[in-house]
Amino acid sequence: MALVTHTSMNTDDAAAPDGAAASREPVISVSGLTKQYGDVQAVRGIDFEVARGETFGFLGPNGAGKTTTIKILCTLANATSGAARVAGHDAITERDAVRRNIGLVFQDTTLDTYLTAEQNLRFHAELYGVPKAAVVPRMHQVMDMVGLWERKDSLVSTYSGGMQRRLEIARGLLHAPHVLFLDEPTVGLDPQTRSSIWAYINDLKRREDITIFLTTHYMDEAEHCDRIAIIDHGKIVAIDTPEALKASIGEDRVQIQTADDDAAIAALKETFGIEAAVHEGAVTFSVAAGEQFVPRLFAEFTVPIRSVSVSRPSLDDVFMSYTGTTIRDAEASGTDAMRQMAQRFRAGGRR
């Protein structure tokens, strides 16, 4: 009886392992998606697809619409307009079917800290109807994966932030979802813990047949993705592999510290015809070949230069070239709007 159910499940899910047609169908497809919270338009019409087995990243500053999109895909929020399909099911009309096929790790912890790690996982297993015989072995497997099996009987309140996040990842995987959503999986963690979380995620990609959708506002983390979408003010401004995005910029970024930034900007325009602006406290501009440009800069420039740095294109530059600002600057100016959003979520929207 149980066996029959399993087989029928596997054939009926879009992300079923066999069949070329099934694997060609995107695991996530979104078209014309919008979401309005009162006067705030959090998502302004986005389209994208995620293929099976892909690690897809949503990159953007806080308040850009990342969390809202993930909430819609995870059936936690309704879209104002547009369509979203996840694991072969409509995220708005077939909520349960979507929920069965996805795992979630939220930005803020959703563990019951008064229970032990094992009790948290067991709660999840029962709630998701994981077949009884599979509960313990699967629990062992996912907790081993994040190195927490030895600590399974400890109360979650005794866990560090990084351990809690790992436990959440384990829990999100417990019911063997086809898609794992990670909303800012490393936010608020120290750099060492962040890199260990990434080690677990990369390990996971190797072990399980899973599609990962994640959001981040850390540039360096976006590099872990197969493809990324850059989202700003509720719109996708670019979508491609990190390499292709970097290649599309092509130019090196030069940052100079000068005694007089305004004079430096004016001089750059006059002498070299280069548009520069102040970002992160330094005069910043792009040139095709940085190492050839710097000697010219020193030879021909009249404004005293204190330091020069040349960097190969990074995702930061990609972000800058598409949005006209660095992600840190975008967050600084967006802080007020974000705070209002956060209050709104805390007051009413959080479910």
Added chain:
Amino acid sequence: MATQTTDVTAAPDAEQLVGAIRVAVPERGLRHDLRAVSIVWRRELIRFRTDRLRAITALIQPILFLFVLGTGLGALAGRGLPPGIDFKTFIYPGVLAMSVLFTAIFSAASIVWDREFGFLREILVAPVSRGAIVIGKCLGGATIATFQGIIFLILAGFAHVPYNPILIVTLIGELLLLSFTLTAFGVMMAARIKQFQAFMALTQMLVLPLFFLSGALYPLNGLPAWLSVLTRIDPLTYIVGPMRHAVFSHLTMPAAFEQHLAPPITWAGWPVPLGLSLGMVAIMGLGMTVIAIAEFSKTE
């Protein structure tokens, strides 16, 4: 951190397990829903078991009412009572009802708490019916509140209430019904009220009027019209009445006293049957459960 990473990669059995465990989440069905009801219920019990302080503090208020208020007022109000009982006996059923009041509503408050700490999201994103979650929660709250009531039931002898098995079973049944309805009320409120402080303030504001108007401390006959009307609106009245009836039917005293001290609840002179009285509490509980399910089924 580094050691943990090596631990993982060095675990060969985990590697082997990958292919071995096939997990398929089943389609929603009754069995799955029952498992969900059961685990939500069990979580309430685990949380209650690990929180002994809550069980103890919840006992303090009814004990104060029974022994301090009961003994103190008894000197004044107990003069007309037949031998073998005193004012404590009279207020015992009402105070027993009160002993579950806080626990039941407080268990629903954990939803507000869960929302603030994020755990509610983990529950609401599960592929399980909202009904199973709400019912599990209501049953969990009802169980721990009834358990709280049973602890208070042990003190019955101090109020000259006999430890009669039939009486005890009747009272436990009535406590269970009351606790379920109160938890359902709390869950319904928790679906709407998102701030913990607001929830606690509101319940604090409601609890004492509910208790005072239920006839827990005075007989319901011969009251001024305004108070008489208010007592009939209070849902708690319809459980305190039957509970007192149960207690008094197991005491030996002249019929006139019983008629005076534990009169049936009346609507404009018509005595409300016990069954109807309890049925109303049950219907209210179910109605509020349905509203709570509808509230939790909404999506932003």
